Amino acid sequence: xxxxxxxxxxxxxxxxxxxxxxxxxxxxxxxxxxxxxxxxxxxxxxxxxxxxxxxxxxxxxxxxxxxxxxxxxxxxxxxxxxxxxxxxxxxxxxxxxxxxxxxxxxxxxxxxxxxxxxxxxxxxxxxxxxxxx
Amino acid sequence: xxxxxxxxxxxxxxxxxxxxxxxxxxxxxxxxxxxxxxxxxxxxxxxxxxxxxxxxxxxxxxxxxxxxxxxxxxxxxxxxxxxxxxxxxxxxxxxxxxxxxxxxxxxxxxxxxxxxxxxxxxxxxxxxxxxxx
Amino acid sequence: xxxxxxxxxxxxxxxxxxxxxxxxxxxxxxxxxxxxxxxxxxxxxxxxxxxxxxxxxxxxxxxxxxxxxxxxxxxxxxxxxxxxxxxxxxxxxxxxxxxxxxxxxxxxxxxxxxxxxxxxxxxxxxxxxxxxx
Amino acid sequence: xxxxxxxxxxxxxxxxxxxxxxxxxxxxxxxxxxxxxxxxxxxxxxxxxxxxxxxxxxxxxxxxxxxxxxxxxxxxxxxxxxxxxxxxxxxxxxxxxxxxxxxxxxxxxxxxxxxxxxxxxxxxxxxxxxxxx
Numbered sequence: 001x002x003x004x005x006x007x008x009x010x011x012x013x014x015x016x017x018x019x020x021x022x023x024x025x026x027x028x029x030x031x032x033x034x035x036x037x038x039x040x041x042x043x044x045x046x047x048x049x050x051x052x053x054x055x056x057x058x059x060x061x062x063x064x065x066x067x068x069x070x071x072x073x074x075x076x077x078x079x080x081x082x083x084x085x086x087x088x089x090x091x092x093x094x095x096x097x098x099x100x101x102x103x104x105x106x107x108x109x110x111x112x113x114x115x116x117x118x119x120x121x122x123x124x125x126x127x128x129x130x131x132x133x
Numbered sequence: 134x135x136x137x138x139x140x141x142x143x144x145x146x147x148x149x150x151x152x153x154x155x156x157x158x159x160x161x162x163x164x165x166x167x168x169x170x171x172x173x174x175x176x177x178x179x180x181x182x183x184x185x186x187x188x189x190x191x192x193x194x195x196x197x198x199x200x201x202x203x204x205x206x207x208x209x210x211x212x213x214x215x216x217x218x219x220x221x222x223x224x225x226x227x228x229x230x231x232x233x234x235x236x237x238x239x240x241x242x243x244x245x246x247x248x249x250x251x252x253x254x255x256x257x258x259x260x261x262x263x264x265x266x
Numbered sequence: 267x268x269x270x271x272x273x274x275x276x277x278x279x280x281x282x283x284x285x286x287x288x289x290x291x292x293x294x295x296x297x298x299x300x301x302x303x304x305x306x307x308x309x310x311x312x313x314x315x316x317x318x319x320x321x322x323x324x325x326x327x328x329x330x331x332x333x334x335x336x337x338x339x340x341x342x343x344x345x346x347x348x349x350x351x352x353x354x355x356x357x358x359x360x361x362x363x364x365x366x367x368x369x370x371x372x373x374x375x376x377x378x379x380x381x382x383x384x385x386x387x388x389x390x391x392x393x394x395x396x397x398x399x
Numbered sequence: 400x401x402x403x404x405x406x407x408x409x410x411x412x413x414x415x416x417x418x419x420x421x422x423x424x425x426x427x428x429x430x431x432x433x434x435x436x437x438x439x440x441x442x443x444x445x446x447x448x449x450x451x452x453x454x455x456x457x458x459x460x461x462x463x464x465x466x467x468x469x470x471x472x473x474x475x476x477x478x479x480x481x482x483x484x485x486x487x488x489x490x491x492x493x494x495x496x497x498x499x500x501x502x503x504x505x506x507x508x509x510x511x512x513x514x515x516x517x518x519x520x521x522x523x524x525x526x527x528x529x530x531x532x
Contacts, residue, residue, distance in 0.1 A: 001429055001432060002429050002430075002432070002433040002512055002513075002515075002516045003429075003432040003433055003435075003436050005512055006433055006436045006437065006440065006509045006512050006513065007436065008508075009440070009507070009508035009509045009512070010436070010439075010440045010443065010509065011440060011443040011444050011445075012440075012443040025432070029428055029432060030400055030401050030402075031401075033400060033401070033402040033424070033428060033468070033472060034401040034402055034405055036402075036469050036472045036473070037402050037405045037406065037409070037472050037473075038405065040322070040325075040409075040472065040473040040474060040475050041405065041408070041409045041410060041411075041474070041475070043318050043321055043322065043475045043476075044318070044409065044410040044411040044474065044475035044476075045410050046410075048314055048315055048318065049314055049315070052209060052210055052309050052310070052314065053210040055309055055321075056207060056209050056210040056211070056306070056309065057210070057212060057215070059203075059207065059306075059325075060204050060207065060212070060215050060219075062469075063199075063200040063203050063204055064200055064204070064215075064219065066196075066200065066465065067196040067197055067199065067200035069432070070192075070196050070435050070461075071193050071196055071197070073432060073435045073436050073439065074189060074192065074193065074435070074436075074439040075439060075440070075443065076185060076189050076439050076440070076442045076443035077185055077186040077189040077190070077442075077443075078189070079190060079193070079229040081225050081229060082190070082193050082197075082225055082226050082229050085221065085222035085225035085226070086193075086197065086222050086225075086226070088218065088222070089218035089219050089221070089222035092214050092215055092218035092219075093215050093218070093219070096212040096214060096215050108408070109405075109407075109408035110405045110408045110409065113401055113404055113405050113408070114401075114405065116401075117401045134295075134296055134299060135296050135297075135299065135300040135379055135380075135382075135383045136296075136299040136300055136302075136303050138379055139300055139303045139304065139307065139375075139376045139379050139380065140303065141375075142307070142374070142375035142376045142379070143303070143306075143307045143310065143376065144307060144310040144311050144312075145307075145310040158299070162295055162299060163267055163268050163269075164268075166267060166268070166269040166291070166295060166335070166339060167268040167269055167272055169269075169336050169339045169340070170269045170272045170273065170276070170339050170340075171272065173276075173339065173340040173341060173342050173455070173458075174272065174275070174276045174277060174278075174341070174342070176342045176343075176451050176454055176455065177276065177277040177278040177341065177342035177343075177451070178277050179277075181447055181448055181451065182447055182448070185442050185443070185447065188442055188454075189439070189442065192439075192458075195336075199332065202299070203302050203328075206299060206302045206303050206306065207302070207303075207306040208306060208307070208310065209306050209307070209309045209310035210309075210310075241275070242274075242275035243272045243275045243276065246268055246271055246272050246275070247268075247272065249268075250268045318475060318476055319476040322473060322475050322476040322477070323476070323478060323481070325469075325473065326470050326473065326478070326481050326485075329465075329466040329469050329470055330466055330470070330481075330485065332462075332466065333462040333463055333465065333466035336458075336462050337459050337462055337463070340455060340458065340459065342451060342455050343451055343452040343455040343456070344455070345456060345459070345495040347491050347495060348456070348459050348463075348491055348492050348495050351487065351488035351491035351492070352459075352463065352488050352491075352492070354484065354488070355484035355485050355487070355488035358480050358481055358484035358485075359481050359484070359485070362478040362480060362481050
């Protein structure tokens with residue numbers, strides 16, 4: 001991702017652990033796209049009635065990942081409380097979405113993949129949030 | 134807002150207190166637009182160098198309000214933990230943005246107005262979050 | 267909406283017709299919320315299988331209205347070509363969504379309401395785009 | 400990106416050229432993140448007064464890329480007119496942002512990088528839009 005290179009040339013210092021931050025930015029981007037795709041794939045399934053909760057939680061998770069990803073990309077004049085709250089809220093959305101997607105993982109490959117990236121993003125958010133005091 | 138009327142015809146019951154929910158949806162919409170506008174107005178000011186922190190916190194707050202507003206509008210198959218975490222994170226972003234905008238309220242009317250709507254949205258989020266167990 | 271008052275105190279001149287611009291900003295906000303709500307209400311209906319196209323087009327329209335609304339709120343250093351293209355693309359998304367929602371208006375009140383606001387937003391976008399040279 | 404794998408397991412056929420579509424989804428994601436980062440890096444520069452137009456156009460481009468990326472990820476029940484209009488509007492936003500970033504590329508590495516990804520995303524959008532009849 002170009003954003004890694006761009007942060008190398010950012011005029012302000014990075015307030016958080018650089019590796020955890022870059023990893024979390026990547027996971028938010030990947031998870032947001034995956035959740036947008038999973039909600040849409042659910043809609044296209046013949047058993048869409050059973051997938052309604054999955055669509056809902058994927059949409060919520062995509063919104064949380066999108067907002068948190070943009071907040072984390074910004075390095076100028078951060079407020080640590082905002083970073084921590086956004087990252088923790090994102091972890092909660094990822095966990096709820098992963099939990100639902102896992103129920104459908106055996107019969108929908110897109111749910112299996114989405115659950116995996118949600119679990120990775122949840123962990124990345126928790127690891128980063130734990131460093132923000 | 135049309136969304137009030139639409140929620141009247143929603144096929145699923147509303148899981149949260151209806152008045153607090155509708156008020157919070159409205160405040161998230163109003164605050165998100167105001168923060169987008171305040172960040173942009175700051176950029177247009179001759180003293181933009183002093184407004185850099187205000188731009189940053191307005192952009193973060195706009196992202197938080199946008200995501201939280203969409204999550205709250207959805208009534209189908211909600212996860213209460215996701216609703217609470219998003220609403221609490223939004224309150225934190227609103228408070229940080231209000232605090233910064235208040236410093237500029239005396240010389241920038243857009244900051245005074247933005248601080249007011251951020252305080253209202255912060256309160257609406259806290260009031261709603263307090264009802265989510 | 268607070269954003270109307272805020273634009274009164276914006277340091278830069280407004281490049282477009284003020285009334286058409288404010289109206290379009292309002293319609294984009296209203297339509298974006300309505301489409302988020304209609305997609306979610308569709309998901310909660312027992313006949314969700316017949317509503318799949320409506321969900322899809324509501325999600326697209328909500329994305330278009332959200333992006334266009336934020337682009338129109340900004341007054342500092344606008345690029346007229348960007349404003350025109352975003353506004354025209356939003357009108358296309360509104361029209362497609364209205365066309366689909368109208369098919370379901372007789373049996374789903376949320377679709378009837380959503381179709382109305384999509385038609386208003388489509389018109390507001392076209393009226394504004396027509397003034398941008 | 401996980402979304403590539405997910406589209407392999409999508410229940411509906413892909414309406415557009417698969418390679419051009421996947422490339423455009425990737426470029427929209429990369430460009431949206433890069434523009435969010437460039438706007439923020441501009442804000443952190445000592446010469447922020449000269450960067451105001453760059454911030455503005457980066458914010459617009461990030462909004463356009465975010466909305467277009469989500470619209471392109473969806474494969475269920477697409478409306479080709481919506482896909483074409485969104486992709487074309489995104490190309491316009493990318494071109495305007497690239498043009499401005501290029502003016503600062505010699506003294507701000509983040510602008511040089513952002514201009515490059517904007518040009519790539521502009522081309523990917525134009526190539527994809529050209530296939531949508």
